[in-house]
Amino acid sequence: MTSRSRGPRRLFLVAAAAVALVLAGCSSTDNNGQNSLRPKGSAADKIDNLFVPIAIIAIVVGIFVLAATVYVALRYRYREGKNDNPKQVHGNTRLEIGWTILPALLLAVIAVPSVSTIFELAESPAPEALQVTVVGKQWWWQFEYPDAKVVTADELVIPAGRQVDLRLKACEADVCNVIHSFWVPELAGTRDVVPGLTNRLTIQADEPGTFLGQCKEYCGLSHANMRFRVVAKTPAQFQEWLSGQQQGPVNPLLEEGSDGGQVPAGETQRLIVNKFACTNCHAFDDSSVVTYGPNLTHLAGRERFASDSFPLNRTNLVNWILDAPGMLPMQTEDPKCRPSAQEGCVGMPSFTQNAGDNPVMTRAEAEQIADFLLEQK
Ligand code: CUA
Numbered sequence: 001m002t003s004r005s006r007g008p009r010r011l012f013l014v015a016a017a018a019v020a021l022v023l024a025g026c027s028s029t030d031n032n033g034q035n036s037l038r039p040k041g042s043a044a045d046k047i048d049n050l051f052v053p054i055a056i057i058a059i060v061v062g063i064f065v066l067a068a069t070v071y072v073a074l075r076y077r078y079r080e081g082k083n084d085n086p087k088q089v090h091g092n093t094r095l096e097i098g099w100t101i102l103p104a105l106l107l108a109v110i111a112v113p114s115v116s117t118i119f120e121l122a123e124s125p126a127p128e129a130l131q132v133t134v135v136g137k138q139w140w141w142q143f144e145y146p147d148a149k150v151v152t153a154d155e156l157v158i159p160a161g162r163q164v165d166l167r168l169k170a171c172e173a174d175v176c177n178v179i180h181s182f183w184v185p186e187l188a189g190t191r192d193v194v195p196g197l198t199n200r201l202t203i204q205a206d207e208p209g210t211f212l213g214q215c216k217e218y219c220g221l222s223h224a225n226m227r228f229r230v231v232a233k234t235p236a237q238f239q240e241w242l243s244g245q246q247q248g249p250v251n252p253l254l255e256e257g258s259d260g261g262q263v264p265a266g267e268t269q270r271l272i273v274n275k276f277a278c279t280n281c282h283a284f285d286d287s288s289v290v291t292y293g294p295n296l297t298h299l300a301g302r303e304r305f306a307s308d309s310f311p312l313n314r315t316n317l318v319n320w321i322l323d324a325p326g327m328l329p330m331q332t333e334d335p336k337c338r339p340s341a342q343e344g345c346v347g348m349p350s351f352t353q354n355a356g357d358n359p360v361m362t363r364a365e366a367e368q369i370a371d372f373l374l375e376q377k
Contacts, residue, residue: 032212033186033210033211033212034185034186034212034214035185035186036048036051036185036186037051038186039186039187040186040187040205040206040207040209040211041186041187041188041203041204041205041206042204042206043121043187043188043189043202043203043204044185044186044187044188044189046117046120046121047117047121047188047189049117050113050114050117053113054110054113054114057106057110061106121189121202123202124202125163125164125165125202126163128162128163129162129163129164129165129202130145130158130159130162130163130164130165131145131146131147131164131165131167132144132145132156132158132164132165132166132167133146133166133167133168133169134156134166134167134168134169134182134193135168135169135170135171136168136169136170136180136182136193136215136219136226138178138219138220138222138331138347139215139219139220139221139222139223139225139226139307139331139347140153140154140226140228140294140306140307141153141154141156141182141215141226141228141307142290142294142295143155143156143157144290145242145245148242148245148246149246149288150242150245150246150287150288151283151287151288151289151290151291151295152245152287152294152295152298152302153294153295154228154229154294154302154304154305154306154307154308155228155229155230155231155302155303155304155308156213156228156229156230156231157230157231157232157233157238157241157242158203158205158230158231158232158233158238159232159233159234159235159238159239160205160206160207160208160209160232160233160234160235160238161204161205161206161207161235162204162235163202163203163204164202164203164204165200165202166182166191166200166201166202166203167198167199167200168182168191168192168193168198168199168200168201169193169197169198169199170193170194170195170196170197171195171196177195178195178219178220179192179193179194179195179217179219180192180193180215180217180219180226181193181215181216181217182201182213182215182216183213183214183215183216184203184211184212184213184230185212185213186211186212187203187204187205187211187213187230188201188202188203189201190216192217193217203230205230205232207232208232208233208234208237209232210229210230210231210232211229211230211232212227212229212230212308213227213228213229213230214226214227214228215227220331221329221330221331222307222328222329222330222331225306225307225309225328225329226307227307227308227309228307228308229303229304229308231303241301244298244301244377245287245297245298245301246287246288248285248286249284249285249286249297249298249376250375250376250377251265251266251269251372251375251376252265252269252285253265253269253272253273253279253284253285254269254273254285267368268368268369268371268372269372271365271368271369272284272369272372275359275365276351276358276359276361276365276369278369280292281293281348282294282295282296283295283296283297284296284297284373284376285297293348296373296376297376298376298377299312299373299374299376300312300373300374300375300376300377301377305317305320306320306324306327306328307328309327309328310327312374314367314370314371314374317370317373317374318363318366318367318370319366320348321351321361321366321369321370322350322351322352322361322363322366323350323351323352324347324348324349324350325347325348325349325350326350326352330346330347330348330349331346331347351366
């Protein structure tokens with residue numbers, strides 16, 4: 001084999017390997033729960049119906065342009081003994097007009113479904129849509145059901161087959177100050193969550209199921225961990241879940257003391273309220289209140305915790321209570337707060353190391369708190 005014929009063959013093999021590698025990324029055998037090409041709701045359907053035909057057109061155009069380029073490069077390449085300059089021409093008017101008009105026509109055709117899809121996606125939801133307020137925090141998602149007066153975190157529970165009218169905000173108090181972006185690829189497109197604005201997004205899951213979502217706008221240290229899940233239930237199951245959330249906690253946090261005031265209702269509650277002051281940031285006995293950290297009143301009803309990062313089980317929860325910053329990066333620097341922020345602007349502290357003002361927690365104490373929380377269904 002001459003060195004002249006080996007070059008193109010090697011190039012071809014490298015190109016083939018690269019294409020195979022890229023296509024392997026599109027493997028459809030395993031479902032990662034975030035495949036926008038497998039839409040499970042009306043908004044995602046509309047986006048998919050727009051994406052697929054336009055992608056096909058783009059691929060056909062791409063192949064045509066590449067093939068033409070390769071053909072011209074080979075057909076008119078340098079040849080031994082034929083080293084004359086090609087005939088110099090100033091262009092072919094018919095061709096020039098052709099390749100100006102054709103792309104313009106193509107873009108005009110593509111614009112019709114694109115613009116109409118944009119308007120369809122921006123349509124207001126039906127009046128019977130479920131209203132949920134979504135608040136992006138550093139770095140977790142809070143979900144508020146204003147009509148039912150329920151506040152929860154990490155899991156957005158919705159009824160299947162019904163529109164959900166999301167109001168997206170990045171600020172409850174003055175302490176959340178960055179842009180996030182809300183995205184559930186199988187249900188809808190993305191919507192930015194901007195401090196000082198309330199953005200809207202309508203989502204709907206056609207069937208019951210679990211759909212994975214995440215923050216899609218870089219928002220600091222733990223941006224990549226800012227996940228959540230949408231759990232779509234049948235309408236009956238959803239109502240059952242909602243009324244469950246409206247109930248008080250399984251174990252009360254406080255009881256009436258001998259002097260008539262409210263005191264911790266037991267030994268574990270004393271750890272939570274007094275010793276470690278968990279109640280500074282979390283609610284344990286009222287799922288209707290908005291707190292700085294996630295509302296934990298019905299924590300045990302959730303599948304996962306800490307922004308969908310860990311399955312909710314005793315080991316994970318004990319480790320988390322002891323040393324959350326050892327498991328996920330947490331916000332720790334005060335300068336990230338606005339000067340007007342009243343409260344500190346920090347994530348969950350470590351109770352084992354660098355404890356600062358916090359008392360050191362024993363594993364037994366963490367287990368006691370975890371067992372208490374795991375009963376709060
Ligand atoms: Cu929130 Cu990225």
